[in-house]
Amino acid sequence: MFRKNFLLSVIFSFSLFSHLANAQQPTLTVYSYNSFMSQWGPGETIKKGFEAQCHCQLDVVTLGDGVSVLNRIRLEGDKTNADVILGLDNNLLAQAKQADILIPHQISKPDNLNTDWWDDSFIPYDFGYFAFIYNQDKIKNPPHSLHELIENKANWKIIYQDPRTSTPGLGFLFWMKKVYGDEVANAWQQVAKHTVTVTKGWSEAYGMFLKDEADLVLSYSTSPIAHIINENNHSYAAAIFDEGHYRQVEVAGIIKYSQEVDLARQFLRYLLTPEIQRQFAEKNVMYPIIKTDLPDAYKQINTIDKSLEFTPEEVEKHQKGWIREWQSAISK
Template sequence: MRTLLSHLVLATGLVSLLAGPAAAKDKLTVYTYESFTADWGPGPAVKKEFEAECGCDLEFVSVADGVALLNRVKLEGAATKADIVLGLDTNLTAEAKASGLFAPHGDVSGLNVPGNWSDDTFVPFDYGYFAVVYDTEKLKVPPKSLKELVEGSATDKIVIQDPRTSTPGLGLLLWVKSVYGDKAPEAWAKLKSKVLTVTPGWSEAYGLFTKGEAPMVLSYTTSPAYHMVAEKTERYQAASFEEGEYLQIEVAG
């Protein structure tokens, strides 16, 4: 699932980002997305371990997904209660910096992420690649490319996320643009017939998928690993696309 994206810089990046403020206050408030704080997400374990180290109370406040997270912080402005915002990605960092709400962090030059890292405001805590995950019991022949997904049968439905609220949804928007260029609007017109529904965030989309509402969902190449480890099943697989997959680096700031 999404939680297994963590190639986890989380242990170093998040702790280095939070350690300073935590020593100065009794409660540290972290805004993040729902799948991070869910019972099956990393949030509960992070809270337990971090509170033991910092001697503080760690409070998570969650919203549907990363774009909604930035929207909330911008709406709250300087009055926001967030000490840390965890769950934006690199498609949002320029907009986040422009808000003037985020302070520079310490040196993270030693972090190992694709393309290295030199941002002085945000700390990466995981990375992964977007993928179309499919149910092998419902779809025997998955699409082999983004173009095949777009131009394939309208009977093979997919659940996707809203780019106005979700980082995977925004990632798909940019992925289609990178493959189709100026013809992206035509591609979306074709894809529309295959979309079962558009959800506010990743959790809702993946929940519909695992309940059997659609044979495909926009998720991550690592999603099948969760099912293999937690459920001992290989039923869910990530389609391998000829164009390659779209990289996402999630950050905290």
């Protein structure tokens, strides 16, 4: 009986100690997009690695796509649990700053940046280019320009994402406007004739494409890397367009209502470490923001020669009008 009671006492004491230890650990809450924590995404590795060095708990809450994440924090206001927002991009900067939800990150610009992009409120952690992905086993002569895709004499079926809820969808909106200018409404009407559906987010769109529900899907020029690394599948490729491709820079920032600001800054710095930048290259299949050795799969994909982008000021001034223009055109 003594041994039994002693053993129970030890177990109870250990359980209580573990509970108290966990209770004393701070929790950092990150709002992000769904694919960040998916089976193939970088989120789980980043979570485990950061928890091992911060003596904290990292709680990652996924909320669809980048636009959805921003909308959720704006809706929650000062009641939000978020300390860090991860997964917005250069096209959402103006909206996020207008919403007044951030504080400066106070992190020095690294000397080994892989791009010209830096901001006081957001740190960039990777970048890439929007592109339409196709299966080379099924399409032998893909479109070589955005105009060729829009004219669509081959009658390709396409899927893209809603610019009101998705960062790729918003990027496509700007890409179309950059190429077509004042003629974009007519171009959107052409797109509508061949669109299978407009999805809320990237995951839904890409999943439908993989089920052969469309010939081309809006994604990233680096998306084929995921198939090469994870499946040894070389069937998928990005259609490279003569006009160029719209650039996306993915960013993270600190929510001004956070009670864990120092921990949040530590997390942002962690995103820029070489091992995590490699994770973004391998599992987010985007180009790292600092100079990093890339997996061999990057040598096997089509590369982008011409980058397109609006300034944050242009986006802030015109975005709402361009979305209304899109809505009006596709409804006709």
